[in-house]
Amino acid sequence: MRTVLCIALAALLVSFSTIASLAAQGPPEATVRDFFNGQQMLVTYREGGPLYGTFFTLQVHFCRTGRYITFGESRRHTVLDNEQVSRFTDEGTWEVTTIRGQMVLRYLSISGQPNMVAINIAPNGRVTLGDGSITVIRQGVAQCPR
Numbered sequence: 001m002r003t004v005l006c007i008a009l010a011a012l013l014v015s016f017s018t019i020a021s022l023a024a025q026g027p028p029e030a031t032v033r034d035f036f037n038g039q040q041m042l043v044t045y046r047e048g049g050p051l052y053g054t055f056f057t058l059q060v061h062f063c064r065t066g067r068y069i070t071f072g073e074s075r076r077h078t079v080l081d082n083e084q085v086s087r088f089t090d091e092g093t094w095e096v097t098t099i100r101g102q103m104v105l106r107y108l109s110i111s112g113q114p115n116m117v118a119i120n121i122a123p124n125g126r127v128t129l130g131d132g133s134i135t136v137i138r139q140g141v142a143q144c145p146r
Contacts, residue, residue, distance in 0.1 A: 044056065048076075072090070
């Protein structure tokens, strides 16, 4: 009886350590791709310092076709205490891939500008981009042309 209990306990410990190591590795690319695929995301971040930095708000539509459409806005305060607002749009292609062991969101604008940003998945499942300062929040189904 004691041997059976020890074997069961050892098997339980091995299964817990396997689950913990899989969780530590993070979700596979396909799971992260599904997180973005067909979704409209609110992406926010700041560039520059707290006083005169620029705050960006983007509505990004990640189409199932591998295309994206972005409607963005930047806001910054000038030294004369004016608020400067710029609006812009962009589109291109996107993919989730791994480069040198880091999962990234790689995108190519129709202007020809290639970009990539690291994807970070917190233990609670929260997704951030870059160094963690770029937030990503689901806003519903992407509005993509057919």
